[in-house]
Amino acid sequence: MTSLDTSTQAEDSGPSGYAAARLRLLTEKAQSGPPRRAALARLTDDWLTGLFTAAQPPRGVALVAVGGYGRGELSPRSDLDLLLLHDGTADAGTIATLADRIWYPVWDLGLALDHSVRTTAEARKTAGDDLKVQLGLLDARTVAGDHGLVAGLRTAVLADWRNQAPKRLPELDALCRERAERMGELQFLLEPDLKEARGGLRDAQVLRAVAASWLADAPREGLDGARRRLLDARDALHLATGRATDRLALQEQDAVADELGLLDADTLLREVYESARIISYATDVTWREVNRVLKARSARPRLRTILGGRNGTKPPIERTPLAEGVVEMDGEVVLALSAKPERDSVLPLRAAAAAAQSGLPLSLHAVRRLAAAAKPLPVPWPAEAREELVTLLGAGEPTVPVWEALEAEGLITRLLPDWERVRCRPQRNPVHTWTVDRHLVETAVRASSLTRRVGRPDLLLVAALLHDIGKGWPGDHSVAGETIARDVATRIGFDRADVAVIATVVRHHLLLVETATRRDLDDPATVRSVATAVGTQGALELLHALTEADALATGPAAWSSWRASLVADLVKRVGAVLAGEPEPEPEPAAPSAEQERLAIEALRTGEPVLALHTQPETEPQDGEPEPVGVELLIALPDQPGVLPAVAGVLALHRLTVRAADLRAIELPTELGPGAVLVLNWRVAAEYGSLPQAARLRADLVRTLDGSLDIRARLAEREAAYPRRRGVTAPPPRVTVAAADSRLATVIEVRAQDAPGLLHRIGRALEGADVRVRSAHVSTLGANAVDTLYVTRPDGSLLPDEEASDLAQALEGALR
Numbered sequence: 122m123t124s125l126d127t128s129t130q131a132e133d134s135g136p137s138g139y140a141a142a143r144l145r146l147l148t149e150k151a152q153s154g155p156p157r158r159a160a161l162a163r164l165t166d167d168w169l170t171g172l173f174t175a176a177q178p179p180r181g182v183a184l185v186a187v188g189g190y191g192r193g194e195l196s197p198r199s200d201l202d203l204l205l206l207h208d209g210t211a212d213a214g215t216i217a218t219l220a221d222r223i224w225y226p227v228w229d230l231g232l233a234l235d236h237s238v239r240t241t242a243e244a245r246k247t248a249g250d251d252l253k254v255q256l257g258l259l260d261a262r263t264v265a266g267d268h269g270l271v272a273g274l275r276t277a278v279l280a281d282w283r284n285q286a287p288k289r290l291p292e293l294d295a296l297c298r299e300r301a302e303r304m305g306e307l308q309f310l311l312e313p314d315l316k317e318a319r320g321g322l323r324d325a326q327v328l329r330a331v332a333a334s335w336l337a338d339a340p341r342e343g344l345d346g347a348r349r350r351l352l353d354a355r356d357a358l359h360l361a362t363g364r365a366t367d368r369l370a371l372q373e374q375d376a377v378a379d380e381l382g383l384l385d386a387d388t389l390l391r392e393v394y395e396s397a398r399i400i401s402y403a404t405d406v407t408w409r410e411v412n413r414v415l416k417a418r419s420a421r422p423r424l425r426t427i428l429g430g431r432n433g434t435k436p437p438i439e440r441t442p443l444a445e446g447v448v449e450m451d452g453e454v455v456l457a458l459s460a461k462p463e464r465d466s467v468l469p470l471r472a473a474a475a476a477a478q479s480g481l482p483l484s485l486h487a488v489r490r491l492a493a494a495a496k497p498l499p500v501p502w503p504a505e506a507r508e509e510l511v512t513l514l515g516a517g518e519p520t521v522p523v524w525e526a527l528e529a530e531g532l533i534t535r536l537l538p539d540w541e542r543v544r545c546r547p548q549r550n551p552v553h554t555w556t557v558d559r560h561l562v563e564t565a566v567r568a569s570s571l572t573r574r575v576g577r578p579d580l581l582l583v584a585a586l587l588h589d590i591g592k593g594w595p596g597d598h599s600v601a602g603e604t605i606a607r608d609v610a611t612r613i614g615f616d617r618a619d620v621a622v623i624a625t626v627v628r629h630h631l632l633l634v635e636t637a638t639r640r641d642l643d644d645p646a647t648v649r650s651v652a653t654a655v656g657t658q659g660a661l662e663l664l665h666a667l668t669e670a671d672a673l674a675t676g677p678a679a680w681s682s683w684r685a686s687l688v689a690d691l692v693k694r695v696g697a698v699l700a701g702e703p704e705p706e707p708e709p710a711a712p713s714a715e716q717e718r719l720a721i722e723a724l725r726t727g728e729p730v731l732a733l734h735t736q737p738e739t740e741p742q743d744g745e746p747e748p749v750g751v752e753l754l755i756a757l758p759d760q761p762g763v764l765p766a767v768a769g770v771l772a773l774h775r776l777t778v779r780a781a782d783l784r785a786i787e788l789p790t791e792l793g794p795g796a797v798l799v800l801n802w803r804v805a806a807e808y809g810s811l812p813q814a815a816r817l818r819a820d821l822v823r824t825l826d827g828s829l830d831i832r833a834r835l836a837e838r839e840a841a842y843p844r845r846r847g848v849t850a851p852p853p854r855v856t857v858a859a860a861d862s863r864l865a866t867v868i869e870v871r872a873q874d875a876p877g878l879l880h881r882i883g884r885a886l887e888g889a890d891v892r893v894r895s896a897h898v899s900t901l902g903a904n905a906v907d908t909l910y911v912t913r914p915d916g917s918l919l920p921d922e923e924a925s926d927l928a929q930a931l932e933g934a935l936r
Contacts, residue, residue: 139168140230147197147360154353161195162186166264169203169223173265176222179215181208183266184223185274188235191260196356198365200233202257206270209240233365241274248278252293255282256330279333286334287418290411297327297404307397309555311390311547315355316367320397322351324404337410339403340485347396354393357381369393387547394545394556402529405522406485413451443475453484462494469495469532470509476523477516483526492530501614507579510536510613514565514582515572524562537612539605542593550904554676557592564588567670575662577622583610584623584663585670588630603628626663629654633668637687638899639869639908642694646862651691652698661699665692683779683803712786712799719756720786720797729757729821731814751811755800755821759785763798764883764893766824769831770817772877773838775807781879781896832884835877855932857924858908865894865910866919868928872935874905882907885934889927890914 142164146157166186173184188202189195205220220238227234239247248255258278263271282289301319308320316322325348328339357380358366361373369377374386383389441449446460446468454476462468469491476483498506513520527533534541543557555563568585572578587609591602606627610620632654640647655661668688672680712720715732722730732754753776755767764783771778782801823829853872860867870882879898886893886909894910911927913919919927 139164153356155194155349158194158196158352158356161197162190162193165190165195165201170265172223172226173219176219178219178266179207179211181210181267181270182206182216182219183268183270184264185271186262186264187257187260189260191257191262193262194352196352197359198233198363199359200235200365201227202235203237203264204244204258204261205236205238206244206266206274207238207240208267208270209242241270241277244274245277245281248281249285252289252296255289256293256326259330259333282330283334286336287415290331290334290336291415293327293330294408294411297324297408306401308394308401308545309559311549311551312368312370313393313397314368315351315358315393318397320401320404322348322355322367324400325351328400328403328407331407331411336414337407339407343399344403347399350392350396351400353381354389387549390547391545394547398525398545399529402525405482405525409453409482443479444471447472447475449479449481452481453487454479454481455484455487456490462491463496466496466498467503467506467509469527470506470513470536473523473527474509474512474516477513477519480516480519483523485526488526488530488532492532492535495532498536500612502612504614507614511579511582514586515569515578517566517569520566520569521562528558537609539590539593539609543590546593548592552676552678555674557589560674561586561589563674564667564670567673568666571666571670575666576659577619577663580615580619580622580626581663581666581670583613583615584626584630584667587623588627588667588671590627599628599631602630622657622660622663625656625660626667629664630667630671633664633688633691634672634684635899637691638684639897639906640860640867641862641864641895641897641910642687642691644860644862644864644910646860646864648691648694648698650861651695655695655699658696658699661692661695665689683805712784716754716756716786716799716801717788719754720788720799723756723758723797724788727758729755729818729825731755731818731821733811733814733817751804751806753800753802753804753817755802756797757821757825759796759798760825762825762887763800764896765880765887766821766831766883767800767802768883769835769877769880770820770824771802771804772880773820773831773834774812774817775876776804776812777807777900778879778896778898779803779805780898783893783895785892831880835880838876853932853935855928855935857921857928862910863918865912866924868909868911868924868931870905870907870909870931870935872905872907874900878905879907881935882909882931885931886911886927889930891919891927892916 143161146152146160146164149157152160169184183206185191185204185206186202187204189199190202203223205216205223207216216238220236224234224236237247244254244258248258255278258274259282261271261275261278297319300317300323304314304318306320307313307315307318310318314321325344328344332338354369354377355367357377358369358373361376361380371386374389378384378386378389381389383392438450440457442457443449443454446457446462446465448455448457454472456462456468456472460468465471472487472491473483502510513523516523524533527536528544534544540558543561546557548555548557548560553560565582565585568581572581575581584606587602587606589598589602590605590609591598591600594601594605603624607620607624610623615623632651636647636651642648655664665688669680669685672684719730719732734752734754753771757763768778768781780803784799784801785796786799787796820829820831824831851873853870855868855870858867858869872878879896883893890913891911892914894912896910897908899906899908911919
């Protein structure tokens with residue numbers, strides 16, 4: 122047994138004795154994992170047996186544990202799944218009284234109970250109607266009472282399950298797919314449900330049920346260990362929270378990691394992801410085998426009819442050649458009979474490329490044989506191996522399952538040892554949909570559709586696979602990634618020039634989108650700095666395609682028509698510089714005719730004038746044209762407080778600011794004295810439709826004259842802004858960017874995104890005696906990066922010390 126004195130457990134079958142013994146067991150640090158779950162099940166068995174015996178049950182009755190309790194796996198807050206089974210000879214009143222004397226003590230302790238009272242026939246009928254009940258009964262175990270009755274039920278339920286498997290397994294498959302669609306994939310979720318998400322404990326239970334059908338079996342290697350680790354994580358979650366929960370929430374992860382003796386929450390998530398990946402892969406292989414067997418069974422009678430039972434011979438197995446040593450057989454890619462993996466080091470990549478190009482799965486047997494027998498590739502790789510890798514990466518969506526099959530048997534880390542550091546590595550930024558390794562594969566998938574845009578598609582695909590490889594190392598992942606990408610590209614056989622291009626693209630894979638969304642593209646220094654970093658037209662072309670593929674593979678919040686248009690504009694300007702076209706002088710652009718018209722109207726009326734315009738549609742994204750955003754033009758007499766006032770009004774109307782340009786226009790003297798401020802802002806509605814320009818104008822007038830306390834209204838909004846419990850945002854950080862701009866000093870603000878953030882920034886700048894020339898806003902998930910181009914009132918740049926003081930003051934004001 123355990124260090125717990127089991128004789129003491131048996132002395133008191135009452136609730137208080139069981140509760141005390143249960144508490145001692147759960148707080149005993151020396152025991153955890155499977156031994157504790159089994160000990161808790163035995164302790165519960167002893168208590169329930171005492172209740173059952175004390176109730177003096179009639180003959181032909183048994184108390185049965187089903188589901189997880191039936192398997193002897195009780196987590197600290199698990200439900201008790203119990204069936205009171207009887208043979209129908211006792212009267213209904215006696216059975217009901219017996220049930221009450223067992224159920225009520227369980228409820229009195231506050232334990233969750235899933236209970237039923239049935240005869241064997243009733244249990245079989247219910248199982249036939251309810252797949253969940255049938256799965257639970259497959260693990261039925263006697264707690265107390267008539268063992269023969271329970272044995273008969275188990276035999277009957279297993280026979281029913283096996284007989285009905287051709288009908289019930291497709292039903293179970295459909296339920297699993299629906300659940301996966303609803304709950305997501307455990308191996309990629311920041312807050313996964315350890316039980317219901319795909320690759321979780323529910324899928325592990327399903328694999329046991331499929332094996333019990335004798336129709337197919339899951340690959341066993343690593344499966345028990347993966348299931349045990351998820352159960353251990355759930356135990357720790359129950360103990361850390363004191364609740365019956367399967368959702369590993371962000372705020373609980375450090376406590377769960379500590380309970381398991383792990384280094385930190387990232388180590389916990391990586392272990393959970395690895396376990397889920399094993400179960401998910403086993404699930405894919407198992408259901409593929411189930412469908413293959415069912416399809417073969419349904420085709421067999423038809424084949425007998427066609428062949429007429431001629432000599433009882435089986436039809437020949439069709440093998441379709443796909444590549445040297447690789448054939449298609451029965452809907453899978455397998456090795457040819459003549460294949461010699463021990464002599465052919467390129468065979469793993471050739472088989473994988475053939476499978477992906479054919480859109481077929483790589484068979485489990487083939488992958489295992491390759492993993493066991495294939496000899497390592499020489500370094501550098503031969504040209505054929507490099508070409509097969511590029512072919513694999515360029516196959517699009519079918520690349521993913523083939524890559525997963527190789528990874529499940531350790532072939533990826535054997536081919537690319539640096540992959541181990543990013544394998545199953547979580548990404549804490551909620552913008553990211555995938556773990557680091559899966560994001561790299563997804564980026565290659567996205568890049569495969571852009572290969573027609575570049576002169577060297579092979580370099581694009583390899584750079585896509587490696588662009589975040591540095592996230593497995595400390596420091597700036599782009600800097601670390603450049604070194605790793607250089608080593609990997611050399612390893613797989615690219616020449617020195619190609620290695621340099623791949624390294625450059627990996628080093629600067631964030632450059633275009635960050636510059637386009639956070640810098641003033643009208644400033645020649647911005648364009649010149651990008652051109653210097655990129656170096657060549659070829660690298661720029663690759664970087665443009667990789668930027669799009671990376672963003673699309675990150676998640677829906679990372680790419681939009683607006684970002685695409687800004688990046689395209691930047692690429693066009695940088696391309697012109699690289700082509701040797703003359704650099705424009707850093708002069709403020711002349712106001713447009715509409716800006717002049719609005720400025721004259723503002724000067725004439727002495728009040729703000731507004732105009733809203735939807736920007737032209739861009740190229741279709743996923744088949745649907747998408748507007749870039751809405752251009753908001755505002756002209757008003759120059760006065761203090763314009764930036765915070767406008768930003769505050771926009772925030773109040775739930776408009777997200779994407780970019781802002783502010784300039785003063787001097788109008789002809791005959792129109793009257795004074796300058797007019799013209800603001801050209803690009804905005805988008807958070808949700809719903811855009812407000813009318815008249816409403817925006819009215820609120821702006823009220824804000825400027827003091828009758829609308831915009832600061833108080835936004836404070837109310839911020840107090841109600843939804844924040845995740847337990848998650849503390851890092852403090853804001855304000856720096857002076859090294860932009861080499863001759864137009865303005867560049868201040869970069871990184872902070873938690875919230876309603877009115879730009880309003881707070883503008884308010885903080887009001888007392889600093891600076892003029893904001895333009896603002897560029899970039900938001901990814903909960904993080905905002907706002908870049909401000911500021912000058913002194915006379916238009917000159919701020920001296921270094923003055924700029925540094927401004928950054929410190931602004932950072933203090935935002936805390």
